[in-house]
Amino acid sequence: MGVPMIIFLGLIGAGVVLCILRMLGGPSPADRMVGVDTFSTVTVALLVLLGFVMGRKIYLDVSLVYALLTFIGTVAVARYLERGI
Amino acid sequence: MNEIVGMAVTGFGVAFLFLGSLGVFRLPDVYNRLQAGTKCTTLGAFCTTIGVGIMEPEWFWKTLIIALFILATNPISAHALGRASRKTGVPLCDRSVLDKSKEFEEYRKGR
Numbered sequence: 001m002g003v004p005m006i007i008f009l010g011l012i013g014a015g016v017v018l019c020i021l022r023m024l025g026g027p028s029p030a031d032r033m034v035g036v037d038t039f040s041t042v043t044v045a046l047l048v049l050l051g052f053v054m055g056r057k058i059y060l061d062v063s064l065v066y067a068l069l070t071f072i073g074t075v076a077v078a079r080y081l082e083r084g085i
Numbered sequence: 086m087n088e089i090v091g092m093a094v095t096g097f098g099v100a101f102l103f104l105g106s107l108g109v110f111r112l113p114d115v116y117n118r119l120q121a122g123t124k125c126t127t128l129g130a131f132c133t134t135i136g137v138g139i140m141e142p143e144w145f146w147k148t149l150i151i152a153l154f155i156l157a158t159n160p161i162s163a164h165a166l167g168r169a170s171r172k173t174g175v176p177l178c179d180r181s182v183l184d185k186s187k188e189f190e191e192y193r194k195g196r
Binding site for chain 1: 095102103105106109110118119123126127129133141144147148151155159161165168170172173
């Protein structure tokens with residue numbers, strides 16, 4: 001693990017922290033949901049990069065399943081915000 | 086050679102991921118945040134996963150599947166969120182100058 005990989009992981013970590021701040025402080029529910037959506041996409045990339053750093057292929061499967069589940073969750077919450085259950 | 090090209094593509098994607106998150110944190114209203122948070126992070130996640138696939142050639146097909154999945158599903162969830170916030174009446178920010186959707190609603194109501 002060289003210096004560029006440490007910089008990449010630090011930048012992605014900073015992005016995750018910014019998304020969590022938006023999730024905690026968004027004025028409306030849609031703002032919080034935008035934070036969750038961005039957070040999930042950044043986390044998928046972070047999982048793939050962590051799998052490369054640690055040398056384990058199982059992280060790719062984890063990131064694929066995570067992307068699928070957060071996509072379904074975001075669409076479900078958007079439908080709920082639009083017209084209720 | 087593979088290492089250098091893959092590292093460059095991954096760095097490009099990581100920079101876009103960070104800028105998208107910064108936009109989500111700093112922009113003034115829901116629609117601007119959605120615009121920053123969906124376009125930048127789609128390109129960033131795509132380039133990051135493809136770059137990892139270039140650096141490790143045995144993983145290439147799996148990372149390509151992940152990248153195509155992100156490319157297909159991220160705009161759908163962003164569109165659903167934008168439509169939901171528009172229908173529930175989340176206001177635009179003070180400095181916005183044009184609201185075509187509101188004009189269209191008034192046109193449909195008046196006809």
